[in-house]
Amino acid sequence: MKVGIIGAGATGLTAAFDAVRAGHDVTVLEASSELGGLAASTVVGGTPLERFYHHIFRTDRAMIELIDELGLSGSLRFHKPSTGIYLDGLHDFGTPAEMLKFPRFSLLDRLRFGASAAALKVFRDGNRFNSVRALDWMRRWAGRRVTETIWEPLLTGKFGEHAERISMAWLWARIHCRTFELGYLHGGFEQLYRALLEAVTDRGGKVEFDKPMSRIAQPGEHVEVGTADGSRYEFDQVIVTVPQPAFAKAAGIESDDLLWRNQYLAATCFVLELDRGLIPHYWLNINDPRFPFLAVVEHTNMVDRAEYGGRHVVYVGNYVPREDWRFTTDPAELLAHYAPWLRELNPDFDESWIRDWQFSRAPFAQPIVTPEYRSLIPSHRTSMPGVTLATMSQIYPQDRGQSYAIAMAHEVTARLGLA
Structure with missing residues (x-):
């Protein structure tokens, strides 16, 4: 068959790889000039x-298997980096022992925190939490002090005014499916997407860049794009x-259609190249609501800074509404606004440490997963028989991640008989 794929991210390139191996004529249309x-x-x-921080977990089987299939396993290494939180200072928070030693917790708080987290690791079916609000569950089982100290700041930092409505199924997935070991494809995950591109084009497929979809319709037997x-x-x-809003617009679907009801947050992210280290951790959650950003990832x-010319690489990331000032402000001005807060993390920090920086935004990066969310997830099948929807919003309850996108691509191509 003649197969069109809209988007050259993890889902699109994997679907193209599956289809072209099965002998189909494949064309991928990518809106930007970049892969991934x-x-x-x-x-x-x-x-x-990566423009936005990325790593994988030991549980990301689809990703690991594809890396192996494409001959890149030698570059995939797993690490046990340190994690911390910032709340009235830096605190180690990367192992169960460090979490239970958190100074704000009483003995009872520690017991409830540990028991609630362990229970979420044991529960294998997150569907039991679909209609439960995360903070309600945490207040009941982890306790009010633990919830106010850990979970409320994290959910508020990520989801803002929507924090109280986030589904426990989403939070269950973040706790249940993650491992303390993190994997990174040394040399960058771009290697994976470049290998997929080459595998597709070597088999006769095409990937065209700077081709944003403006219209999609099926007036007859064939789909027109x-x-x-x-x-x-x-x-x-x-x-x-x-993202389904882009599809809905191109398909002429009315704005009150279910495809539009799933709300998204935007992502913003600085990549700072420093001449010295900023924080002692790989990942630092910001639990202080005064801060204008959510996380700092060194x-x-x-990964050894020798791989980046000796520079210390630091991400400063956020999820915000698209109308938020942190999404609309000029990046240089925004970085100047962030600088005093970076100094609060490290009093010695000076802006002269920044040798170079880059800034990226993505308008549809994080679905807002409320208890109603599951009922709003559109089917892969659309009103056009020749058009299948396979987007991030259909990954539930995990909601994001390269491995889940790859697994969904395999599922869709198999269902369509393209693999």
């Missing part, structure tokens, strides 16, 4: 680096992997 979608990369010290530059394509089957506390 939310895992797209820039370059630091001559080495590709138009792009912003005026190009027109005709396919037997189309797999759409871009990538080179997990």
Whole structure:
């Protein structure tokens, strides 16, 4: 069949790989000039680096298997980096023992915190939590002090005004499916997407960049796709992997359709190249509500900075509404606003430490997973028989991640008989 795939991220490229191996004529249309979608990369010290921080877990089997299949296993290494939280100072928070020693907790708090986290590791079916609000569950089982200290700041930092409505199924997935060991594809995850691109094109497939979808319709047997530059394509089957608001707009679906009800937050992220280290941890959650950002990730506390020309690589990340000032402000001005808060993390910090920086935004990065969310998830099947939707919003309850996107691509291509 003649197969069109909209989007060259993890889902789109994996679906293209499956389909082209099965002998289909495949064309991938990507809106930007880059591979990888939310895992797209820039370059630091001559080495590709993700624009938004990325790692994988031991449980990410689909990702690990694809890395192996493409001959990249030699670059995948697992680490045990340190994690901390900032609340009235820096605190180690990366192991069960460190979590239970948190100074704000009484003995009872520690017992309830440990028992609630252990229970979530044991529960294998997150569907039991679909209609439960995360903070309600945590207040009941982990206790009010633990919830106010740990879970409320994290959910508020991520979801803002929606924090009280976030489903426990989402939080269960974040706790149940994660491991203390983190994997990184040394040399950057771009290697994976480059290998997929080469595997697709070597088998006769095409990947076209700077082709944002402007129209999609199926007036007859074939699916017609138009792009912003005026190009027109005709396919037997189309797999759409871009966020559903983009699909709905191109398909002419009314704004009150279910496809529009799933709300998204935007992501913003600085990549700072420093001449010295900022924090002692790889990952630092910011539990102080005064701060204007959610997390600081010092990538080179997990990956040797020699891979980046000796620079210390630090991410400063956020999830915000698209109308929020942290999404709309000029990046240089925003960085100047962040600098005093970085100094609060490290009193010695000076802006002269920043040798270079880059800033990225993504308008549809984080679905807001409320108890009603599951009922709003659209089917992979659309009103057009030749069009299949395979987007991040359909990954539930995990909601994001390269491995889940890869697994969904395999599922969709198998269901359509394309693999």
